[in-house]
Amino acid sequence: MTEAAIDLDFDGEAFRERALASLLTARDRTTLLTTCVAEPELTAQHSPLMSPLVWDLAHIGNQEELWLLRAVAGQDALRPEIDGLYDAFEHPRAARPSLPLLSPEEARRYAAEVRGRALDVLESAAFHGTTRLTEAGFAFGMIAQHEQQHDETMLITHQLRKGPPALIAPDPGPAPLLTGPAEVLIPGGPFTMGTSGEPWALDNEQPAHQREVAAFHLDTTPVTNGAYLRFIEDGGYGDPRWWTPQGWAHIQRHGIDAPLFWRRDAGQWLRRRFGVVEPVPPDEPVVHVCWYEADAYARWAGRRLPTEAEWEKAARHDPATGGSMRYPWGDADPGPEHANLGQRHLRPAPAGSYPAGESPYGVRQLIGDVWEWTASDFLPYPGFTAFPYKEYSEVFFGPDHKVLRGGSFAVDPVACRGTFRNWDYPVRRQIFAGFRTARSGAL
Template identity: 60%
Template structure:
């Protein structure tokens, strides 16, 4: 795992050729270190499916190697395929997660050997890589950024799987994140005006973040901090899960069908709330952002609070138009809880150095934040380098999440990054903050 200090991250603009190659090598190593750390366990844990929502960990492990082979070795470098017979098995679009345990997957040791073989050849390609190559797949090292970000995203997925496994001792138990408390008003006013949404300049940005475009937004209020466990517990205590007036119709049907009455992994002992976190039972910390709630729960809470969820445009404008809310410099650990520096959200108010120009805090890290927006293309969207990354998901099926969680690596934690999921999903490290329109 990355030690405290400056966290490696994606380039934010053109880089000197030697420095770019060094940065890519460091990023490749950091991503692989995480993947191997999260799968340093007995074979039973790795091959078992812990939830139909998730793949066996051993599938994720081999999949990141196959993806790296497909894009760096074959697409960019034109190298003869190493294991073409496994391509179909590790194609996420051909086999839903619930089917993957029945596939003849590579075993843990074979998967690790395959990853090592692929990586050795990738480093050879990187050694010969000319940063001046302006082919779209290669410009500014995009293909390397593609596989680095992809691996970090799967690393976060692995952490969600480990949480669902309930196995203690697999994920390190970090010291409690810093706590400084609330020192400012809980809402921030964002004035009306035009702002630039998305990016056309970030070298490793995905197609769904592009192109940059101008949007006008009326004035609005947004919470300075994400909603906390304590605040969410008040919603529960006030009958939030029993009042259909607070719920989207589909959300109310889900509550009734599943009997849900609290965030995933919470348990009531008759006097207080407890949570299971990576196999350990512990009291629910009141001042941490709530996580493991779905969009329907976030939406119901916002209604209960007399507010609403922000649109993704409102969320992004609150960041102030920078790579990160605090500016364009890479995170050092003082601005945000990222990259699994702690295996939990930090208490609200812990990172005043990470505030946006408007004074909104903890927009990046801690928990992914549900927004009110459907996942749709920006004006002028062009699919690249393949339709299945973004285009096939557009429509009114997936809700957008922003900001990244404590498990998200900084390479994918820029303010323009868009995540998306079904509004019913709770296994992800997701929470939310509220907004309201100007009176």
């Protein structure tokens, strides 16, 4: 099913089943993330960068009420007095612990009541020939994605919290031997970027449009911890040649000399991962680096970060047909053989994993494992229209935010596509972000 062939006219029951499954999967994950620690941990602020976990829980319920009960079903507000408390634009994260938030038990009851009513709405909702909000179940897909995005945010909070491990998951298996080249050539030429036919795509992914990309080479896998250690050991953090002026000022001001959660002890590099301290695994993609660190490494390596358009061409373009696919491996939804998604593991898989998820150009792990910083600012596509509200994307457009692509091990498949765009400030390190590098030219 290529971009041009995605069809909104097939059975609405398929969308209803997909919406139900997505909502239930998201709620199961939310429940896990908010029941694996004691209540004081839910109300504590583990970092000024993040909300208390209980805020995220009630915010999830409030957004579901706003869009599925009020906007779709036209129901009266259940608790209108809390709307302001859980408006992400009204109160910065650092200030949220001081608000009169719902207690953990109140938040659970509220989210459960909203969910029960939302499932009733889902059962009878029309998914075709209706409003844009309900066409193909978009509002339900949007809310499932929203909850999964906050689940990822809560997982970040779990990584930041101190204390013993609260979450467990099996490790990924070892990667198959990667015998191919370290980089691949992506030929120059046009391709279709973005989407106009993916039913649950968000506004910043649209519309589909033609982009011309010059030939370039791209790393076959994300940059590993072992490769990044060579940058550290070569004095990369102490040499201003590799840093933008803003990046150099930032690492100097904050004393940054390694990825977040790393420390050196008795000649060995260790990292803290969800309450476990362990040696840094050299074959895993590096994670918890900011854009400035990714950019400095690329300069040190004589390379650069790929642009967002280059990343998407490598991930979606099919040279055999000239079309754009939904994912690097084709149009099928992600399976466990394709990518490390959905919090199945609590770490990236080793570089070279998931050969079934390889793109036609031979690039691996473009989806899952780590978000990948790109060189691009977060900007609208030509013909962009905000929907269903400006605060999802439009207010963030501009040079302050850099684009990340591809998702991470913390991202659910419902919120991860070849067209999906993430963005953040270039100083952010608590997110599950890594990168791969590129170089211009066909030679």
